[in-house]
Amino acid sequence: MDRRRFLAAAGAGVSAALAGCSAMLPSSGADDHDVGMTAQAFRPYEISVAVGDTVVWENTSTRAHSVTAYADRIPDDAAYFATGGYDSEAAAREAWNGSDGAITSGERFTHTFESPGDYTYFCIPHEGAGMVGVVRVEE
Numbered sequence: 203m204d205r206r207r208f209l210a211a212a213g214a215g216v217s218a219a220l221a222g223c224s225a226m227l228p229s230s231g232a233d234d235h236d237v238g239m240t241a242q243a244f245r246p247y248e249i250s251v252a253v254g255d256t257v258v259w260e261n262t263s264t265r266a267h268s269v270t271a272y273a274d275r276i277p278d279d280a281a282y283f284a285t286g287g288y289d290s291e292a293a294a295r296e297a298w299n300g301s302d303g304a305i306t307s308g309e310r311f312t313h314t315f316e317s318p319g320d321y322t323y324f325c326i327p328h329e330g331a332g333m334v335g336v337v338r339v340e341e
């Protein structure tokens with residue numbers, strides 16, 4: 203799947219450096235993402251990956267979005283993730299009021315999932331329109 207190609211391209215050293223944290227990467231322009239974005243939705247809505255996998259989001263729309271985890275809808279022992287690198291949902295929401303933390307057209311965001319369980323996330327500006335997604339991490 204696409205994710206595997208990304209990991210191969212990134213190389214072992216880079217993968218180790220990214221483990222457990224999040225990073226913004228410039229788009230290569232290739233169709234090498236796991237989750238895309240329309241004007242008001244993540245596509246696909248839900249994906250399943252294995253523990254240790256890195257999920258790649260790409261803003262395939264022309265609008266600015268965020269990928270922001272719901273603090274109370276990720277496993278208890280999981281690392282928080284959000285575009286902009288914020289370490290809490292509250293910080294991400296507050297920063298967005300200053301228009302920080304966006305992922306713009308063509309940009310990518312990645313996160314490596316180290317704990318099994320369901321992770322529900324949303325887009326701050328389009329939360330009201332139902333722009334929500336789920337990453338299901340299986341052992």
Ligand SMILES: [Cu+2]
Nearest residue numbers: 267325328333
């Ligand atoms: Cu959005």
